[in-house]
Amino acid sequence: MVGAMGGPPRFSRRWVLVAAGSAALLGAGPAGGLLPVGADLPAEDLRARVLAGHPPFTGLARSTGRLGLPEIPQLQSTTALLTGTTTIRSYRAGPDRWRVDELTPAGERDTYHRDGVEYVWDFGANQLTTVSGSTPVRLPRPADLDPPELARRLVGLTRSDPVSTIPGRRVAGIGASGFRVTPGDPDTTVARIDVWLDPDSGLPLRVEVAGRTDPGLPVLFTEFQEVSLTAPDDRTLTPALPPGAGSVTADAADLAGALRQLDAPDPPARLAGRDLVPLGDATLPGVGLYGSGVAGFALVPASRGIADRVIEGAAIAGGVAVEVPVGRAVRVSSPLITVVARGGIRRGGRLLVGTVAPAVLEQAVRELPARGRP
């Protein structure tokens, strides 16, 4: 500041006041970090609490994926979950009564689950879809990235892996206690799974997953921005059909019909040294799961068109060609997920996806029969 009479530069008291006010306003946010974090508690106890389930809650969470996967035709919404930020609003009254909204800047897509039936409201499409039945394998969806749900799934897959206590942190205004799962399988890409939960209620509040390429950098993390341990009311959990909106019904078994049209052979009983995991009675033609825990992968049939487009997209995204006995194949590796696509063969398109080392999927794709039953 220059004095009104042209004297030496000095700060006027008014500027000092404005600077102090600005600093106070700016400091109000980070000051929340000075509040107490959760206590260090035995990791085994915390894992047991996650596995025991969580109380009803209502919360707003944000999930971020940094997996750098290429766009897969017809699966853009799925890859978006793993490569960008997803805002989720969850209302969970129990395992069979919940609603999870995927919030976008200009709309939302809400999934309701009531008594075994799912309803999907899509504002953009102005349509409510009623989905009956279920399949043993399905694609990831926003509801899976809800912190309690993601924690339950990942901790459930790693029950026998070692755990350790990690420092607590403050999440959504709650002092959370944390524990780390370190998967022991040498073939998995997952280096660590960190979970922070409310020590009083046992509700997981934040989950971080890091890959072995850089264990210090989480590549998938989801965290509550705000959460309340109040059960959602019945009106909130009831899907609404506004006047003029469309209403359609779908059967989860339709997916099996679509896969059947691909005329894919049954999955091999063993791939890359891993046994086929039985999927129960409701099998999906050509689909197979191999391995266990977080060292597993899935085999999914794909039309030749889709497989070829994935291969072309993968080449642009830095994919590596894999030598196969028939057709052509490409592998894309992200810090957490490895994808191998095989194409160039009529009715022989396949996708292999898993949290396993690239070498495992490369071996698996080489072992795949060209077509027909193995």
Add this chain to the structure above:
Amino acid sequence: MIGVELRLMLRRRRVWLCWILLCALPTLVAILLAATRLTPPPGSGGAFLSAVVTNGQIFPAAALALVLPVFLPITVAIVSGEAIAGEATAGTLRYLLVRPVGRLRLLTAKLISVAVYVLLAVLLVTVVSYVVGVLAFGFGPDASLGGGGGIPSLSGATLTPVDVVVRTGVTVGYLALCMLALGAIGLFFSTLTDSPLAATLGVLAVVVASAALTPLDAASAIQPYLPTTHWLAWIDLYRDPILWDSVHRGLLVEGGYVVVAFGAAWANFATKDVTS
């Protein structure tokens, strides 16, 4: 003083031109949509645009989303950038301050004038687009059942007419505050220079810089404090239940900008040598 400033603002042709242009863009969009029935596919285009053809009552929300990113900030930058610098350029600032009027009082009157401008701008866009929307697309499906009903929320549940009025009112107030934050920055810039154009461009530079940083992951630490980060929070008012979290954050940040920018304008203007 405040009355004088408001009368001056209302007498300016450029202010009326700004309001007319702000209302003209949504009107043009409504005419084109009504004539062609070609709405953007779901998920693309402006917010709510894909839904307006089924219910004209949604059009005010679509219109606000249309003018918010560019047109509204430009007009706010013009009006606020001119507040003090315009007086200096016209040579009236010296005479204004000769009168027994405190500088703080003059700045307050200018800020109130900008606040009234932004409130009327948002209100005019809302009212005009409601009328245009209903004329072009009707009251929605309920019209055939005996009268105009509500509108569908983003979550599917139908909002009653009372809900719509209340939520739209909150939206108007929220957007007016967002634009007032920009206006306060413009007022501050207007005290730094004698050129209204420079002050206006300064405000637009803030908007462009903020918009460029908002989607950048590397800027995540400062994103909550950027002025444009919270501009679309009002859309959460049309969810069911309302998502207040982002609106609350937006109110705090935009309110903070008003306080800090007005404080800076006061700190600078109170000791400034006025020579023109």
